[in-house]
Amino acid sequence: RHRFLFLKSQCLNKPVKHLQYNHGLVSDEYGFFTPHYYKITNYAELGVEDRPISRGYRRLFSAEPHSIVPWVPTYDPFPDMFIPYKYRDIIPKDPIYTDTGDYIVPGSRSWFTYMCNLHRRVSSANSIEERNDILQTTQERERHQKKLLQKERDLKIEAEFHGT
Structure with a gap:
């Protein structure tokens, strides 16, 4: 009824609907690679005496690719097999x-x-x-x-x- 969890075997099946996500993707908070070639802008955070403090994030990948790597291999009309x-x-x-x-x-x-x-x-x-x-x-x-x-x-x- 009150959805308290007392044992490890207990779980909640009610979906969380009251949260709203307004922040974008922050690469540092994940333990895996996130999509690259995106731009993360700095945003201000309220600090002491409600003064905005600018905070930037490091990226797992740079926003610009270091080298041009094709996503799809180049087309080869000759398959790697015997052709009559x-x-x-x-x-x-x-x-x-x-x-x-x-x-x-x-x-x-x-x-x-x-x-x-x-x-x-x-x-x-x-x-x-x-x-x-x-x-x-x-x-x-x-x-x-x-x-x-x-x-x-x-x-x-x-x-x-x-x-x-």
Whole structure:
């Protein structure tokens, strides 16, 4: 009834709703790494005789990165596995996406399916010029799909920003 705890086995199941948090993240108070590239501003604290005392915090990481470290490894179109010789000449240099915009990982089953279909189209071409035209149109279509997907993502972000 009064929610007093007398034994170690007792616990409270009532959520704490009366606290409001107005202070931002302070890295020094945590025993683990917190997100970096954020800026912690100094804020004033009331001291003796209600005079504000400026207090600053050290950061676990600096607000500016020391070196540029990529978050995602650079794209490598050649997977670390055996690739049949017939596919080695026609591997696209850009990432491959499905019609729905899903990324196709190099070396996956869907990647091999894509490469098989591309090889069939290329091998059916009679001359080298036709083959190069097919490869070029395929790459142009992929670039166009990427642009459309990026435009769609930008529109979604803008719609979320405006709340529509």
